[in-house]
Amino acid sequence: MEFPKFLLGDNTDYPTAIFVVHTEYPRFIINLENDEVEWLEDFTQEDEKELEAEAENLIEQATAFYDREISRYEE
Numbered sequence: 805m806e807f808p809k810f811l812l813g814d815n816t817d818y819p820t821a822i823f824v825v826h827t828e829y830p831r832f833i834i835n836l837e838n839d840e841v842e843w844l845e846d847f848t849q850e851d852e853k854e855l856e857a858e859a860e861n862l863i864e865q866a867t868a869f870y871d872r873e874i875s876r877y878e879e
Contacts, residue, residue: 810869
């Protein structure tokens with residue numbers, strides 16, 4: 805099964821949280837309520853250096869995805 809690059813998630817146990825799931829490497833979940841990121845990968849020290857450069861871009865993409873999805877609900 806193929807998944808989209810980003811998915812929206814919510815949970816009634818976290819009523820104010822808005823989660824965006826990034827399904828491609830490096831996989832992560834960001835809580836847009838507080839910008840907390842949980843990485844779903846194990847990284848080596850070498851990977852972490854590369855990740856630092858890419859993380860900001862991926863988080864911006866996740867936020868843009870959320871904004872786009874919400875704007876589609878409002879139409």
